[in-house]
Amino acid sequence: MSAQPLDVSRIKKDFPILQRTVRDGKRLVYLDSGATSQKPNAVLDAERHYYETSNAAAHRGAHQLAEESTLAYEAARAKVAAFVGAQPDEIIFTKNATESLNLIAYTFLNATTKAARGESLPDGAERFVLKPGDEIVVSEMEHHANLVPWQELCAKTGATLRWFGITEAGRLHAEEGISNLINERTKVVSLVHQSNILGTVNLLGLPFKRAREVGALCVVDACQSIPHMPVDVNNIYADQGADLVAWSGHKMLGPTGIGVLWGRREVLDSMPPFLSGGSMIETVTMQGTTFAKPPQRFEAGVPMMAQAVGLGAAVDYLNEIGMDRIAEHEHELTEYTLPRLSEIDGLTIVGPNTSADRGSTFSFVVDGIHPHDVGQVLDSHGVAVRVGHHCAWPTCQHFKIPATVRASMYLYNDFADVDALVDGVRDAQKFFGVS
Amino acid sequence: MSAQPLDVSRIKKDFPILQRTVRDGKRLVYLDSGATSQKPNAVLDAERHYYETSNAAAHRGAHQLAEESTLAYEAARAKVAAFVGAQPDEIIFTKNATESLNLIAYTFLNATTKAARGESLPDGAERFVLKPGDEIVVSEMEHHANLVPWQELCAKTGATLRWFGITEAGRLHAEEGISNLINERTKVVSLVHQSNILGTVNLLGLPFKRAREVGALCVVDACQSIPHMPVDVNNIYADQGADLVAWSGHKMLGPTGIGVLWGRREVLDSMPPFLSGGSMIETVTMQGTTFAKPPQRFEAGVPMMAQAVGLGAAVDYLNEIGMDRIAEHEHELTEYTLPRLSEIDGLTIVGPNTSADRGSTFSFVVDGIHPHDVGQVLDSHGVAVRVGHHCAWPTCQHFKIPATVRASMYLYNDFADVDALVDGVRDAQKFFGVS
Amino acid sequence: MQLEQMYQQVIMDHYKHPHGKGLRDPFDVEVHHVNPTCGDEITLRVKLGGSGEAVAVEDVSFEGQGCSISQASASVMFDQVEGTSLTEALRANEEFSALMQSAVQDQELDEELLGDAIAFSGVAQYPARIKCALLAWMAFKDAASQALAKEQTS
Amino acid sequence: MQLEQMYQQVIMDHYKHPHGKGLRDPFDVEVHHVNPTCGDEITLRVKLGGSGEAVAVEDVSFEGQGCSISQASASVMFDQVEGTSLTEALRANEEFSALMQSAVQDQELDEELLGDAIAFSGVAQYPARIKCALLAWMAFKDAASQALAKEQTS
Ligand SMILES: Cc1ncc(COP(=O)(O)O)c(C=O)c1O
Ligand SMILES: Cc1ncc(COP(=O)(O)O)c(C=O)c1O
Ligand code: FES
Ligand code: FES
DSSP states (O other), X not given: OTTOSSOXXXXXXXXXXXXXXXXXXXXXXXXXXXTOOOOOHHHHHHHHHHHHHTOSOTTTOSSHHHHHHHHHHHHHHHHHHHXXXXXXXXXXXXXXXXXXXXXXXXXXXXXXXXXXXXXXXXXXXXXXXXXXXXXXXXXXXXXXXXXXXXXXXXXXXXXEEEXXXXXXXXXXOOSTTHHHHSOXXXXXXXXXXXXXXXXXXXXXXXXXXXXXXXXXXXXXXXXXXXXXXXXXXXGSBTTBOOSEEEEESTTTTOOSSOEEEEEOHHHHHTOOOSSOSTTSEEEEOSSOEXXXXXXXXXXXXXXXXXXXXXXXXXXXXXXXXXXXXXXXXXXXXXXXXXXXXXXXXXXXXXXXXXSXXXXXXXXXXXXXXXXXXXXXXXXXXXXXXXXXXXXOHHHHHHTTOSOEEEEEXXXXXXXXXXXXXXXXXXXXXXXXXXX | OTTSSSOHHHHHHTOGGGGXXXXXXXXXXXXXXXXXXXXXXXXXXXXXXXXXXXXXXXTTOSSHHHHHHHHHHHHHHHHHHHHTTOOGGGEEEESSHHHHHHHHHXXXXXXXXXXXXXXXXXXXXXXXXOOTTOEEEEEXXXXXXXXXXXXXXHHHHOOEEEEEOBOTTSOXXXXXXXXXXSOTTEEEEEEESBOTTTOBBOOOHHHHHHHHHTTOEEEEEOTTTTTTSOOOGGGSBTTBOOSEXXXXXXXXXXXXXXXXXXXXXXXXXXXXXXXXXXTSEEXXXXXXXXXXXXXXXXXXXXXXXXXHHHHHHHHHHHHHHOXXXXXXXXXXXXXXXXXXXXXXXXXXXXXOOSSTTBOSEEEEEETTBOHHHHHHHHHHTTEEOEEEOTTOHHHHHHTTOSOEEEEEOOTTOOHHHHHHHHHHHHHHXXXXXXX | OOHHHHSOHHHXXXXXXXXXXXXXXXXXXXXEEEETTTTEEEEXXXXXXXXXXXXXXXXXXXXXXXXXXXXXXXHHHHHHHTTSBHHHHHHXXXXXXXXXXXXXXXXXXXXXXHGGGGGGGTGGGOHHHHHHHHHHHHHHHHHHHHHHHHHHHO | OOHHHHSOHHHHHHHHSOSSBBXXXXXXXXXXXXXXXTTEEEEEEEEEESOGGGOEEEEEEEEEXXXXXXXXXXXXXXXXXXXXXXXXXXXXXXXXXXHHTTTTSOOOOOHHHHGGGGXXXXXXXXXXXXXXXXXXXXXXXXHHHHHHHHHHHX
């Protein structure tokens, strides 16, 4: 265990919740970071400090608290920007990644409905105007957050949804037929970077290269990648950035209630507003309104200041450890976990069972026991996993299973946590008499 | 001061930020609660406790933390519901009131665009389908959050925006012409309950009675009323509830990053979803999706659990003091403040200068000094006010002023705070040589 | 909380040897219910007989897929409602819902109406599993009320 | 931080007795800028003269409404750019922007280019007022570059 690049026992101490026990004194083995991560003291302290010293509406007041609050909020934006190699004014704070992705989908709806009535739109907004027959491309391994908003958009505009399939090995089926799937009618290609159910890290180069050729917008759902590996939004694949990248703050040690959308400057500039109201305007009369530049254009209402400050502290914490070391650590967890799980008779990993281009998220099913029952036994051992379709129901349908057990790991997990998982699964087999 | 119904000096102790000093040792006099309120220890403790013991994605896991998190989140919903006389499943958590109001406006856009393509909608959704010529009624004293979303909706659907004016005294102009303003073409009447700039508490009975007659939806922006007075959403006027009520959690002692939307059960049931993604679905396939019942239908993605828990604690705190006592306290502040401000030569109150049907929010202008300069002098005294158009620009335009100084009070303010405000204004007059 | 409190022996027995499983003809109404949190589902048919006060549940048959709790619950439900009067069946349904709320509220329960279903009291301690236990009962309630409405309008 | 650090005497003088105020003819370009946070606005006209390297700011005139800082800043700007070469004027503009960033970054400033504008160093300590100080300068920059473009294409 000494080979691990992180001192996990020290890291665990930074997370107060990991000191608690569950189910009558069991050590908590938290393997549900894919849903939301735990928060270190540094983040909780930063939030509390903000509330106790500088709380006020950012960008709104003329008093000292408002100034401090604005500076704290904008400093957080700058930290998040630097974390992904972006400029501060390319970072929009949202409540979660779902809002970030909906913001993109609604950009199309808003541009389309405004264009239809001859309303004015920002320069470059034509690419967001859809007509029946236009196509939107996703994949079968999307989280519902990167699927349902596009289905809804199609229902409202007459555009057609198309998708990449999944290979038997749990990889994106991006080789054949790609130039048919992504074609002149394609307006947007929106793909998950790391699958939250399979753990697959998708090589986005091929689809996005083709998307560029046909002028389609390239969107990345980076919920499960940015918290776990170094990601430069300007270099997500083959020296090129995507156009828009969405992810959650609460999955990368930040507070609940915060997500992020990054957009290339020119792309954000060309987008009409989504949520409208205070602080996203330039001038307002009863007759009409003009809008501020990004990022303000997309941050209507009093923002989640404390959560942004907390996310800034999370970024500091991650930087101090180093994202490359975290990625390496998770890779070692993966190399340890895959064979340990494969040892178990009757257990099938759903997703890649090789450690290349995959993260430390492991979905599996156990013969003869429903995933929820496996999860229940694990829970009685103090092992917290998620069971169900993980908001990636079509992926389950693809593999013809109703649900999986999912263990998703992070910097605070170690081999002992994996061992507890394996022991728990074996115990479930014993309990249900299938071993 | 002994006549005040609240023991403000004790209450101030509950708010750590009120113990700090600003601008070289000045006592902080926080008069900007209209933008966001300060947070008592009880709220900060509840949030921290949540993170340290139960943090996990609500409604998603099968483990003990997820259970605790779900229970905590739903308990918060129940508290908020009881606080406004509602049922828990009528309460939707959003990131702020702006999102709540946009959710309503987008309900119309979504119903309209889906209906146009013959897509299926929930029973009763026809009332949300707009056509050119349909009308939306607001007022000239709306916050941008209850104005711009409707302007945007009109731009996308061809509906027409109409509005109530403001009387010289700063009241809603709701007497004459009401049956012309609200007519058979009116689909929604959306009005602010208490103006965030004028302090006016609007008597919604007349406009909403008329709205009911013509079958229009009744929407209330209660951002500045629910934190300050007892409000029963089923009895907002004349024994009847509105249809939908939006407000902010962060303005009622809750954390930043949380807002609320209440809707009558039948109304929510009839609304198509707004943000889509995880946990708001019933079934998902690549071909199509069906949606969960409210409130889940409107809460896509991992929710702001900690913020909801904090808001629940805020509700407990407010209940313990009693909303009627808070309202009485603010009324006494109003009765004290209005004459004290009127004493000042060259100061004009923008808004009602009588204490009936108005809250303790005071906008004013001072002859010969720009509001921002008044605010700057106040700031140097430790008095935190807001200056500008307060996201109610059309109200300023109505009164032909560019901006105002706004002092907005809450349960932790007392007569001494008012005195500090008055002294500060006089000092500004001295500083700028206008007295 | 021990695992055995949730997975009581009766539950495990019903899970391994479910009663009444498989879709049968004839039936008045068929419903399909899904548990959106896990994707599990049940298809359930109801055939009513008699009329007025004497309406009885002639047959209830089901097919589906789900966890041990949901499967066992369907089997137990079959025992409690099959062949009884509709009134009795719906009261058992109410009673079972009350049992599932029992972690939240303290209530007097009619053990007779519940039969083996009383064994699900441990499940009520696990909020995430309550939907599992209720899946079949909710489907039955839905199907029975549709069947009744059909009968009354025909 | 004392109030006097922001409201230095020079600033108060310019505020009370602004230079160059009022809209004048002839002009090449007129712009209208608004500070969205407060609603204050400025209308500004620029007339360029000469050509090539020798392009000069023949006149800059303005009208508007705003706080003391914005009004004083417009007056100071007038002094610095009126009659100078466009190059010089734009450099002063750059320098003033740098001064407004000085709370954030330490920088060497050209006091000659800034003239009275150096008095705004205290304003830079108050982030909410920086936009006030910049309003006129941003309007000038916008107008001047439009005027130059116009000249070059005509
Ligand atoms: C891949 C992926 N996309 C989107 C989401 C949605 O994120 P959020 O809950 O922050 O909206 C998640 C996590 O829930 C995810 O794993
Ligand atoms: C009357 C009114 N409506 C709407 C809002 C917007 O609220 P939020 O900032 O929570 O979106 C505010 C406060 O900013 C307000 O005072
Ligand atoms: S886990 Fe699906 S019904 Fe129990
Ligand atoms: S306050 Fe408007 S420009 Fe200064």
